Amino acid sequence: MSDVVSAKRVIPDRLGSRTSRLLASWEVLLFGVAVLIFVFNSFASPYFLNAWNLSDATFNFTEKAMIAFAMALLVIAGEIDLSVAAIIALASTAMGAAAQAGIGTPGLVAIGIGTGLVCGAFNGLLVAGLRLPSIVVTIGTMSLFRGISYIVLGDQAYGKYPASFAYFGQGYVAWVFSFEFVLFIVLAAAFGILLHATNFGRQVYVIGNNEFAARFSGIPVERVKFILFLLTGLMAGVASVCLTSRLGSTRPSIAQGWELEVVTMVVLGGVSILGGAGTIAGVVIAAFVMGLVTFGLGLLNVPGIVMSIFVGLLLIITIAIPIIARRIKEMS
Amino acid sequence: MNRLLKNREILLTIIIALMIAGFSTRAPGFAEPGNLANIFNDTSILIILALGQMTVILTKSIDLSVAANLAFTGMAVAMTNAAYPDLPLALLIVMAIGIGAFLGAINGYLVWALRIPPIVVTLGTLTIYRGMAFVLSGGGWVNAHQMGPTFLNIPRMPVLGLPILSWIAILIVLGAWFVLNRLPFGRAAYASGGNPTAAIYAGIDIGWTKFLAFVVSGALAGLSGYLWVSRYAVAYVDIAAGFELDTVAACVIGGISIAGGIGSVAGAVLGALFLGVIKNALPVIGISPFAQMAISGIVIVLAVVFNARAERKAGRIILRDRGAREVSA
Numbered sequence: 001m002s003d004v005v006s007a008k009r010v011i012p013d014r015l016g017s018r019t020s021r022l023l024a025s026w027e028v029l030l031f032g033v034a035v036l037i038f039v040f041n042s043f044a045s046p047y048f049l050n051a052w053n054l055s056d057a058t059f060n061f062t063e064k065a066m067i068a069f070a071m072a073l074l075v076i077a078g079e080i081d082l083s084v085a086a087i088i089a090l091a092s093t094a095m096g097a098a099a100q101a102g103i104g105t106p107g108l109v110a111i112g113i114g115t116g117l118v119c120g121a122f123n124g125l126l127v128a129g130l131r132l133p134s135i136v137v138t139i140g141t142m143s144l145f146r147g148i149s150y151i152v153l154g155d156q157a158y159g160k161y162p163a164s165f166a167y168f169g170q171g172y173v174a175w176v177f178s179f180e181f182v183l184f185i186v187l188a189a190a191f192g193i194l195l196h197a198t199n200f201g202r203q204v205y206v207i208g209n210n211e212f213a214a215r216f217s218g219i220p221v222e223r224v225k226f227i228l229f230l231l232t233g234l235m236a237g238v239a240s241v242c243l244t245s246r247l248g249s250t251r252p253s254i255a256q257g258w259e260l261e262v263v264t265m266v267v268l269g270g271v272s273i274l275g276g277a278g279t280i281a282g283v284v285i286a287a288f289v290m291g292l293v294t295f296g297l298g299l300l301n302v303p304g305i306v307m308s309i310f311v312g313l314l315l316i317i318t319i320a321i322p323i324i325a326r327r328i329k330e331m332s
Numbered sequence: 333m334n335r336l337l338k339n340r341e342i343l344l345t346i347i348i349a350l351m352i353a354g355f356s357t358r359a360p361g362f363a364e365p366g367n368l369a370n371i372f373n374d375t376s377i378l379i380i381l382a383l384g385q386m387t388v389i390l391t392k393s394i395d396l397s398v399a400a401n402l403a404f405t406g407m408a409v410a411m412t413n414a415a416y417p418d419l420p421l422a423l424l425i426v427m428a429i430g431i432g433a434f435l436g437a438i439n440g441y442l443v444w445a446l447r448i449p450p451i452v453v454t455l456g457t458l459t460i461y462r463g464m465a466f467v468l469s470g471g472g473w474v475n476a477h478q479m480g481p482t483f484l485n486i487p488r489m490p491v492l493g494l495p496i497l498s499w500i501a502i503l504i505v506l507g508a509w510f511v512l513n514r515l516p517f518g519r520a521a522y523a524s525g526g527n528p529t530a531a532i533y534a535g536i537d538i539g540w541t542k543f544l545a546f547v548v549s550g551a552l553a554g555l556s557g558y559l560w561v562s563r564y565a566v567a568y569v570d571i572a573a574g575f576e577l578d579t580v581a582a583c584v585i586g587g588i589s590i591a592g593g594i595g596s597v598a599g600a601v602l603g604a605l606f607l608g609v610i611k612n613a614l615p616v617i618g619i620s621p622f623a624q625m626a627i628s629g630i631v632i633v634l635a636v637v638f639n640a641r642a643e644r645k646a647g648r649i650i651l652r653d654r655g656a657r658e659v660s661a
Contacts, residue, residue, distance in 0.1 A: 080451075126633065132640050135394070135451070136590045139577055140632030147626025154622045252622075260455050273449045303471070305569065309463030316442065316456040323446050 026270035026322075030285045033318075034292060041296035048299055055176035059246065061265070061291035062184040063239040064258060065283070068265040069191040070235040072283045074228045075266050076195070078208045078275030079134040081123060081229060084236045085258035086145035091115035091240035093149040096158025096250035105164045112244070113237040119145055120233015124226035131222075142259065149252035158250040169246025180242050184287075187235075192280040204228070208275030264315045265290055289314075340587040344602040351609055359616040369494060375608030376501035377556045377563070379601055381575070382582035383508040384549035386600040389583055390512070391538075391545045392525040392592030393450035397439060398553040399575035400461035405431045405557030407465045407474070410567035414478040421482050428558040429551050435461060436550015440543035450542075458576070466569045476565035487562050497559060504552070509597045511548075521545055526593025581628055582607055585635040606631070 041048045048054075067084050074081055094115045095108045103111070123141055127134045171179040195201040203224050206214040214221055244250055269286035271278025290311060297307045356363035381398055388395040409428045412419065435457070442453045476484065487497040512518035523531040524538040531538055561567045586603025588595030607628060614624055 126637075130637060130640065132636050133590050136580070136584050136636045137633065139580055140584075140629050140636060142629070143577065143581070143625050143632060144629025147623070147629050150622040150625050151620065154620065260459065263455060267452055273452050303466070305463050305466040305471075308459040309467070312456040312459035312463065316448070316453065316460075319448050319452060320442070320446050323448070 027279060027282045027285060030268070030270065030282060030289060030318075034285055034289045037289060037292045037296060041292060041299070044296060045299040048296065051176045053299075054295075055178060055181070057291055057295035058178065058181045058184070060294050061287045062178075062180040063242050063246075064262050064265060064290075065184055065287035066187055066239045066242070067232065067235045067258075067262045068269070068283050068287060069187055069280060070228070070232040071262050072266045072269065072271050072278055072280060073191070073195055073201075073204050074134075074232055075263075075271050075273060076208045076275060076278050077204045077225060077228055078211065079127060079225060079228065080138065080263070081134065081232045082138040082259045082263075083119065083123060083142040083145055084232060084239075084262055085255045086142040086149075087116055087119040087233055087236035088240040088243060088255040088258065089149045089252055090119060090145040091237045092244045092250040092254050093152050093158070093252065095241070095244055096161075097152065099161045099165070100158060105162050108161070108165055109168070109241055112241040113234065116233045116235070116237020116240060117230060118233070119236070120230045121226075123233065124229030127229060128222040128225040146252060153250070153252045159248065161245070161248055165245050166248065167245065169242050169244070169248075180246075183238075183242070187238075188280060188284050195280050200224070200227075205276060208272075208277070210276075261290070261311065264311055268315060268318055341596065341598045341602060344586065344599070344606060348602065348606055348609055351606075351613070355609075355613040355617055358618075359613075362613065362616055369498070371608050371612045372501075372605070373495050373498045374612060375604055376497050377559055378575075378578060378582060378608060379501045379604040380504050380552050380556050380559070381579040382586070382600045382604045383504060383597065384552035385576075385579040386583050386586075386588050386595055386597070387508070387512065387521060387545045388450070388542075388549045389580075389588050389590060390521045390525045390592055390595060391542045392528065393443060393542055393545065394454065394580065394590070395436075395439065395546060395549045396451065396454040396576045396580075397435070397457040397461055398549060398556075398579055399572040400458045400465070401432055401435045401550055401553040402557040402560055402572050402575065403569065404435065404461045404465040404468070405554040406561035406571060407469050407557075407567050407569070409558050410474040410479060410483075410561045411469065413480055413483045414474050417480045421486060424483065425555070425558055428554045430554070432554015432557060433547050433551035436546045436548070436553065437543070439550065440546030443546065444539040444543040447539075462569065462573075469567075469569060471569060474561075474567040479562075479565065484562055484565055487559055497563060500555075500559065505597060505601055508600075512597060517541065517544055522593055524593075525591075578607060578628070581632045581635075584632055584639065587635075587639060589639060590636075603635075 071081060071084065091112045095112045098108055098111045119141070123134075123138055126132050126137045126141070168179055173179055173182045195204065203214070203219045206217065206219060207221055207224060211221060240255075243255060247254070265286050266278075266283060267273055268289065269278065269283035271282065293310055293314065294307050297310065298304075352363050352368070361367060381402070385395055385398060405428050408431055409424050412427065413424060439450070439453055439457055442448050442457075443450050487495060487500070489496050491499060512521065520531070520536045520541045521544075523534060523536050524541045528538055560572060564571070582603035583595065583600055584590065584603070585606050586595065586599030586601070588599055588603075610627055610631070611624055614621055614627075
């Protein structure tokens with residue numbers, strides 16, 4: 001692994017021209033893949049090119065992508081949060097309990113997002129405050145958060161949500177554009193600005209590339225990491241509101257396994273799992289790629305678990321291809 | 333350092349003993365040898381998997397695909413047994429270990445040759461292997477009446493008071509101790525996780541060592557596949573879903589550093605037993621089994637806090653910090 005780290009720090013004497021760099025970038029490659037899948041799908045199924053079908057397909061990835069934006073920042077900073085799906089479950093359980101007690105829609109949203117923030121703060125405290133490795137901490141909190149849902153709900157389910165609560169997961173802002181999809185676009189823009197156009201974003205990159213240098217340049221490493229975990233918790237809370245509203249019910253097994261899909265989305269989007277590199281644009285395109293793949297396969301009647309094979313292969317192949325390409329280039 | 337590690341194992345033993353004593357005041361008979369043997373037997377598969385996971389973690393990697401590997405191998409073996417009841421059990425076990433080792437080798441190869449971070453590789457193969465279990469079975473189940481009597485009964489057969497399943501676990505514990513402490517591979521695993529740079533200068537092939545660690549973990553997962561299917565007398569796609577986290581938890585509780593290079597076989601076994609005792613005690617003392625997940629979550633978090641303190645005391649904070657970053661990243 002030390003080789004990987006040192007290879008990352010090599011700076012070429014001359015950079016290629018702007019266009020050639022852009023064309024060779026991960027995002028453009030991924031965009032090409034997305035277009036290919038789109039074209040393939042529209043040939044494979046006559047139901048694919050339909051505005052409403054495509055709109056339905058966006059629900060496959062919008063909620064996961066919201067979390068993936070925050071997760072991308074976290075991964076760029078060299079940390080990871082595997083507890084996001086469990087946070088969704090806990091926030092959904094909290095909202096369900098509140099709805100049962102007769103709390104209205106605004107209160108439910110506040111409770112869902114608040115639960116996410118509290119969980120994120122807890123992770124942040126353990127990782128940034130006590131300086132523990134995030135991968136094991138969040139494996140632990142993942143059990144803990146979902147475990148609390150199981151204690152509360154057992155094999156029961158909450159199902160009585162107020163009618164107005166359904167808007168977040170089922171409402172449409174205009175024509176085929178769902179509330180979730182619009183929120184996804186807004187959040188993509190917000191995270192893009194946060195990562196690429198603010199001081200905070202630069203600090204995230206610096207921490208991911210060289211935490212020691214970051215410390216010596218006076219970047220409050222712990223504070224930045226804490227904020228990132230808080231953000232991830234917040235986004236998990238938002239995703240929980242959308243998902244709960246869309247499903248209209250809560251079980252403790254809600255969003256099971258999503259942490260893997262979110263991480264896949266982030267890595268597929270070109271974010272280096274070693275930290276220090278990646279863009280929000282990449283994550284957005286990756287979200288579309290994953291959404292299109294699952295939707296296209298769904299139209300072809302491929303069962304969900306078989307789709308997960310494709311997602312897993314996609315993850316490994318997209319990471320392996322650039323490595324193999326570089327290897328071949330070095331040989332010649 | 334050595335004394336500290338020893339403390340950890342003694343400490344865990346004391347905690348487990350205290351827990352057993354505490355539970356037996358609430359539920360008489362909990363501490364009886366028969367029940368303790370039951371708990372051990374119940375934890376056997378977790379112990380076997382935790383030892384494989386430990387080998388991988390020692391080399392600064394992680395294997396999240398063990399449970400999916402177990403599900404696929406278990407399904408393959410069960411279906412073979414259902415289709416060809418005449419095949420000898422030994423052949424099926426060899427097949428289980430072989431398939432498991434092959435799936436582990438795929439992980440290992442991707443980590444070794446392509447240098448893809450282990451967490452990414454095994455996240456990917458985790459979904460692929462479980463998906464393959466579905467493709468293989470078409471979503472169907474293999475039930476007890478389809479499996480042969482030998483296939484089902486061998487792990488349960490008592491020998492010298494313990495079922496064979498327990499004896500297999502004991503053999504593997506001894507084997508793991510021997511391999512990790514007495515064979516070049518074991519020492520290479522510790523070295524390549526503890527200090528990769530020094531390991532390279534010492535002539536250790538880190539990539540190859542990681543590859544072997546994944547093969548070992550895969551082979552043990554494959555063996556566990558057979559044991560699981562036979563013990564629970566059913567095979568379906570979702571068996572042992574999420575079990576990979578239990579194996580990581582057992583390692584973390586047992587004091588195996590997620591940053592690599594630190595940990596002992598006794599620690600991993602005690603970590604697994606710790607989880608096993610809790611799991612078996614909850615229904616006995618009248619706590620809903622639904623609480624088990626939250627409790628193991630709390631235990632993992634506490635264990636991580638405790639580990640970090642112990643490692644920090646050893647005065648290796650700079651190395652640890654970097655290592656932790658590389659693994660977690």
